[in-house]
Amino acid sequence: MRVDWSGEGLCFEVGNERLPGVRVILDEPAPLGTDRGHMPTELLLGALGGCVGMNAVALLRKRKQPLVRLAVLVDGEQATEWPKAFTEFDVTFEITWSAAPDDEVVDAMLDKAVHAYCPVGGTIESGTATVRHQRRDVFVDA
DSSP, X not given: OEEEEOSSTTOEEEEOSSSTTOOEEEOOOTTTSOOOSBOHHHHHHHHHHHHHHHHHHHHHHHTTOOEEEEEEEEEEEEOSSTTOOEEEEEEEEEEEESSOOOXXXXXXXXXXXXXXXXXXXXXXXXXXXXXXXXXXXXXXXX
């Protein structure tokens, strides 16, 4: 994943080689940024919701549940001190059915979607990931 500063405020564009035409804008509200995109913390919530949502749809379809629509609502509590890390996440599945589902199966599949198959949630819950960094200097000809 590559994240490039736009040259304005705190606005960045995120993209990769796999999907070169798809760009995501990251920004912060004023006074720090121009509020032209999602904050990085919002994208983290979105990544968690997307990850568990994909797993939920796959698992519910596999178990032949009468799924019509699924939305994932994700909220998070952050610490007040920097780096203001998230201290908990709340995930709500909003599900539309075409018939009555098997509640026991649905609950088990949603639990697996969150706790067994989502690498985003697994990384958050494990607390074992390390963020390393290095520097690469690029010079332009004068």
